[in-house]
Amino acid sequence: MICCVCKEKPATVHLTQIVGEKMQKLDLCEDCAKAKGVNDPTSFAMADLMLGLGASQELDPTAGALEIKCPRCGFSQADFKKSGRLGCPECYQTFADGLAGLLKTMHKGTRHIGKTPEALRKSRETGDRLKLLQKKLNKAVETEDFELAAQLRDEIKALSGVVPTKTAR
Amino acid sequence: MKNLHEFLISPTQATQQHGPHDRIVMSSRVRLARNVRESSFPGWAKKPERVKILDSILPAVSALPEMADSFAESMDNLTPLDKQILVERHLISREHAAKSVGSGIVLNREESFCVMINEEDHLRMQALRPGFQIREAWNAIDQMDSALEKKLNFAFDNELGYLTACPTNLGTGIRVSAMLHLPGLVLGEQINPIIQSVNKLGLAVRGLYGEGTEALGNVFQVSNQMTLGESETGIVERLEKVLAQIIEHEENARLSLMEKKPKTVYNHIGRAYGILANAHSISSKETMNLLSLLRLGVDLNLFPGAKRALVDELFLTTQPAHLQKQISDKLSAEERDLIRADMVRERLKGVSRPVTK
Numbered sequence A: 001m002i003c004c005v006c007k008e009k010p011a012t013v014h015l016t017q018i019v020g021e022k023m024q025k026l027d028l029c030e031d032c033a034k035a036k037g038v039n040d041p042t043s044f045a046m047a048d049l050m051l052g053l054g055a056s057q058e059l060d061p062t063a064g065a066l067e068i069k070c071p072r073c074g075f076s077q078a079d080f081k082k083s084g085r086l087g088c089p090e091c092y093q094t095f096a097d098g099l100a101g102l103l104k105t106m107h108k109g110t111r112h113i114g115k116t117p118e119a120l121r122k123s124r125e126t127g128d129r130l131k132l133l134q135k136k137l138n139k140a141v142e143t144e145d146f147e148l149a150a151q152l153r154d155e156i157k158a159l160s161g162v163v164p165t166k167t168a169r
Numbered sequence B: 001m002k003n004l005h006e007f008l009i010s011p012t013q014a015t016q017q018h019g020p021h022d023r024i025v026m027s028s029r030v031r032l033a034r035n036v037r038e039s040s041f042p043g044w045a046k047k048p049e050r051v052k053i054l055d056s057i058l059p060a061v062s063a064l065p066e067m068a069d070s071f072a073e074s075m076d077n078l079t080p081l082d083k084q085i086l087v088e089r090h091l092i093s094r095e096h097a098a099k100s101v102g103s104g105i106v107l108n109r110e111e112s113f114c115v116m117i118n119e120e121d122h123l124r125m126q127a128l129r130p131g132f133q134i135r136e137a138w139n140a141i142d143q144m145d146s147a148l149e150k151k152l153n154f155a156f157d158n159e160l161g162y163l164t165a166c167p168t169n170l171g172t173g174i175r176v177s178a179m180l181h182l183p184g185l186v187l188g189e190q191i192n193p194i195i196q197s198v199n200k201l202g203l204a205v206r207g208l209y210g211e212g213t214e215a216l217g218n219v220f221q222v223s224n225q226m227t228l229g230e231s232e233t234g235i236v237e238r239l240e241k242v243l244a245q246i247i248e249h250e251e252n253a254r255l256s257l258m259e260k261k262p263k264t265v266y267n268h269i270g271r272a273y274g275i276l277a278n279a280h281s282i283s284s285k286e287t288m289n290l291l292s293l294l295r296l297g298v299d300l301n302l303f304p305g306a307k308r309a310l311v312d313e314l315f316l317t318t319q320p321a322h323l324q325k326q327i328s329d330k331l332s333a334e335e336r337d338l339i340r341a342d343m344v345r346e347r348l349k350g351v352s353r354p355v356t357k
Helices: A030-035 A046-050 A055-059 A077-083 A096-106 A118-142 A146-162 B047-062 B080-088 B134-148 B183-187 B191-200 B232-260 B262-278 B284-299 B308-317 B320-326 B333-347
Strands: A013-019 A022-028 B025-034 B070-074 B104-108 B113-117 B123-130 B174-181 B203-206 B219-224
Touching: A022 A030, A118 A146, B025 B134, B025 B232, B047 B070, B047 B104, B047 B113, B047 B123, B080 B320, B113 B134, B123 B134, B134 B174, B134 B232, B174 B232, B183 B191, B183 B232, B183 B262, B183 B284, B191 B203, B191 B219, B191 B232, B219 B232, B232 B262, B262 B284, B262 B333, B284 B308, B284 B333, B308 B320, B308 B333, B320 B333
Parallel strands: none
Antiparallel strands: A013 A022, B025 B123, B025 B174, B070 B104, B104 B113, B113 B123, B174 B219, B203 B219
16 A cells, blocks of 8 residues: 555555544555654644645644635635535535545545436536547647548537537536 | 324334345435535535525425425424434434424335435435345435436536535435344354455445444444445445345354354343343343344244234334333433333233244
């Protein structure tokens, strides 16, 4: 098992923390554990660690001023630390960077597989198709296959017309 | 307003529902977590917003065909006793029982669907089935969800799937679970390795009332933990496989106990019968643990003529809120212990002592 922070050294420090009713697990190498202040349990909270807020930053009185807040509901990282739950659906966008690591340790994957609301199914499929075409286009340009590139560009244009917004949030 | 006690099916009826493998799998459940767009999650929303959400969701859920003739109520209209009864029936969570204004419940007549509104998420819809029927439960709740998405605007992200208050439910928002009675594995001291290997597969094993509760009466809940990166059917199929294995292990544990240590088994079951049939004061916890052994005795044919349903009924009616409901006066815990013992003695009158070879 490798450290889930530096992803290099073997993990020797294993942590389990209960937040609310949820269990979180972390595997760290010794250096990362020290750097995150895990040795001192009083200054450590897993939500901080996962959302990229070190213990030292938390004690900084100016930290509050810089803190990110969800523009829709006013939820902050400190609130997440307290409850382990988010404020509103939009919070997932607001805290996307900090959540990415957390989701990786929590779930099997980081992309949803499974049921999609009927109304969004089409736009989701189109979004996936667009991504694929864009990738192909980049490759075609790289290999200077301009005929294919032009064809792909037209396809992308046609598809983009179908869905005005690529991400249906 | 409908009366909850008149609405709920009687414990006798409730325990006479049968399903596949119900010797071991007491019930199956699939719940989906859903939230509506542009609203704060219940834990963060202020009271007026929660009330507004409830007022829009409650009628939408009640109007579903599955919910024709349902019990639909705001939580502040339920007494603490009502809420506790719903918890003992496994229809709502303990967390939901603590809710009041701005939260609600919609329960259908058959008690096969129960929707909690503004628990941790705006919607927690559950399909419940007796015995081992997680696939059936998933199909049922999938259908209800598809009908509801036409009326409500669910928060969904192309990458992250259904957005939930807690990141642990993100993606499918599904929790597939089965309630298992595993006295053989407990008596055979094999339960801990089983729990550990089930945990290793990314599944959770919990006690009788879900998260953070102890396994009273040798009853365990097994459920998926991860919800993102695996499809609903993938999760259902994985759980089906694991549950089938646990059932097999429990059956084997019972066989091997009867082969190798019949005296131990007879001793446990005989003592359980002795106490239950003769006690004059007994706590709810002790009752559950002893009823579990009685249930095992019925499964092993040590009580010819006795039905498992009788034990299951006592398992329900001896719990604090169900017991309190039968008596009009407010009882203290000590008084409940006396009445509980009277009730159990009375109901076990028709059951003779275990027949051992």
